[in-house]
Amino acid sequence: MENAFETALGLYRAGRGAEAVAMLRALADHRPGEPAVLNLLGVCLHAAGQTDEAGTALRAALALAPDHAEALLNLAALRNGAGRRSAAAACLRRLLVLDPGLRDGLRLLGATLSEMGDLDGAEAVLRRVARLVPDGIEERFNLAATLCQTGAPDRAIRALRQAIALRPEGAFAYGLLGACCLRAGDLDAAEAAYARALRLDPAAADARHGRVRVARYRATARAARSGAGPDGLALRGAFATASGYSHMARRLIEALRRRRIPLEILGLLADERWPFEPLDRPVRARALLNVLIPMAVERVPGLPTVTFTMFEGHPIPPSWLVHSRSSDVVVVPTRASRRAWIARGFPEARLRLCPLGIDPESGDGAPLHLTLPDGRPVAEIPYRFLNVSDFIPRKNVDGLLRVWLRATDRRDPACLILKLAIGGRPHGRTELADLVRRGEAATGRRLAQAAPILLVDAVLDEARMNGLYRAATHYWSLSHGEGWDLPMATAGALGLGLIAPRHTAYLDYLHDGIAHLIPAGTAPATRPYEDEPWAPFHGLDWWQPDEEAAVAALQAVIRKGAALPSAADHLRRHFTWDQSAATLLTILGGLGLAPRPEGA
Known part of the structure; x- marks a missing residue:
């Protein structure tokens, strides 16, 4: 036993830590009071992929020697790797009290806080x-x-x-x-x-794209100074991607072009091309409109910077405030976003409100043909609830699953169509399966006991997405916060019954007469079933919909046939992309930046 520790340490240093585990277990049993043995055992267990056992060994080492620096550092690294970053940061802060100048501890703490x-x-x-x-x-x-x-x-x-x-x-x-x-x-x-x-x-692709943007911005600035041609607008947005901002940018471009506004379109990288007409030639721009989050905004010398953006929580994060200050004006679509900027200290005089539009334009498109896992056509189910979400904590998919498990029975004439954007995540389905297992544990109900859920995770074009809406009878959200929620607005405009939390964007285009609004309080923004903060909302609260009320709302529809007047007429009359473009032009006009339509 005398040389066992040195032998085990040599194996670890040679990258063969897994081979040392049995030796160290025996040594720990023979000499149970030595934290160095337990620390090395924890490290070797981790190397062998036995993460839980590694944590047990490291905690045992610290129970014997609370100031054991190596064990604290190793436990912090273990917790960080497991996503328990708050616990990792606590270990590192304790370590740095012992050794304030420990370089490795400081570097790991900095990285941990950044990831949090x-x-x-x-x-x-x-x-x-x-x-x-x-x-x-x-x-x-x-x-x-x-x-x-x-x-x-x-x-x-x-x-x-x-x-x-x-x-x-x-x-x-x-x-x-x-x-x-x-x-x-x-x-x-x-x-x-x-x-x-x-x-x-x-x-280096980023540098290549950057040089393209530099050249485009130089041309934009020259055209703005030229004094020739009609006043127009330069617009930068991620119109070529599949994001919500991309959809927003495309619809605004289309609506502005219907008004014959001269536009120069700049993509996120700057070499993207608008597919319907050439809009990459410089115009005499009065301003640069960024349809982007503040961190992605870039400035063109000589042009006022207008940023059309939104935030889903309250208030905006500190970094959003810093980056928003580079914009002359920030345009937001809802009162909740406006309050979020003001609460963080952004000048109220530099904020403007411009609601977004909806997309019911597919008219008489056919419903998408969908089949449940048991082979039944979805169209045969009387109550078909749809939710379209990114697979992120803010969308509260865990809450949706809990409520569905509690509210429904497999004999109910209902199904849930869950359209989740998990295709680009290599472990997306595994993560969703884990969320289902946790939901079952939290509710004491098995998925097989509830009404069926159909997962749709394929990428759908706009025509098929409208077909997906038409395959449902109701649209349902339990989101923790929304900047707008285009799927909810579109579903309502297409005539689906709406169930939404009473918070953020929903209060700008819904009311009790046209939707079932679920009460919601506030709570810290954390990852599902954990106390860990969700990084984009670190230190912020978001809204927590009342799950009891959500259960009651679903059961009222499914078992009592409860109905609400359609939101379609209200949404179609008051929230169109043409109205959104008109409001935006009015805002620019009030700033002295209004572009002139071609031929005017």
Whole structure:
């Protein structure tokens, strides 16, 4: 036994930790009071893939020696890898009380806080590391990368230049510097940074796209100064992707073109092309309209920056406020978003309200033919509830499943059509299966006891999406917060019965006469079934729909035939994309930035 520990340590250092587990177990039984043995056992168990047992061994080591630095660091790394970042951060803070200058502990704490979404906390820790290691390349670069998210561009630019001075051959750092310079509106500095990145790595896609944007912005600025042609509008958005912002940008472009507004369309990368007519030629733009989140906004010298965006919680995160300040005006679609910006300290005078539109334009499109897992056609089920969501915690899919399990029985004439965007996630179905298991445990009901659920995770084009809406009788959401919820608005415009929480965007286009609104309180924004904060909403609250009321609402429809007047007429009359475009043009006109229609 005397040399067993050294032998086990040698195996671990040689990358053969799994082979040392049995030896260390025996040693721990023979000498149970030695934390170093338990610490090494925990590390080797982790290497062998036995994560739970590794945690037990590391906790046992700390029970014997609460100040054991290696065990604290190893337990923090283990918890971080398991997604328990709050617990990992607690370990690291305890470790840093013992050794305030521990470089590895500080670096891991900074990374952990960043992954938690505590960007301000991460910045403070990474600044501390950079002071301790003034010539540390990785430390400087980690700080710079965090500042790109949290700070005004000038702070990130300074930190990046310091990191580049220590390692001038890094192409990625130059690409990041170029992006920060674009946010600051410094085209010359951005061009120089991207050019340097491409000399170091000719295949650097971000730098290549960045240079395209620099060239487009130069042309846009020249055209705006030219004085020739009608006043128009430059619009930048992710119109070529499948996101909600992309859909919003496409609809606004279409509505503005119906009004013959001269547009120059700039994609997220800048080399995307509008598919229906050439809209990549510069116009004499009065402003640059960014249909994007504030962190993605870039500025064109000489043009006012208008940002059309939204947020689903209250208030906006601190980083959103910092990035919003680079915009002259922020346009939001709902009163809840407006309150979220004001509550964080954004000037009320620089906020404008412009509701979005709906998409009922498919007219008499046929319902999508769907079949339940047991082979029955969905169309034969009298009550067909639809939910269309990204598979993220904010959409409260876990709450939907809990309520469905509690509210329905397999003999009920109902089904749930769950359209989830999990196709791009390699473990999406596994994560959903885990959520179902947790829902079953929480409710004491098995999935087989409830009315059937049909998962639709294929990517559908707009025609098939409208067919999916038409295959349902009701649309139901238990979201924790919405900037708009286009699927809900579209479903209502197509005549589906609506069940929604009484919060955020829903209160701007629904009311009790046309929808069943479920009471909702506020609660910390955490991941399903965990106390861990959901990173995008770190430190914020969101809305928690009343699940008892949701159960009652579903049962009233399914078992009592409860009905509400249709929302279709209200939504079609008051929320169209043409009305949204008209409101946007009125806002621009009030700012002295109104474009003129062609031929006017």
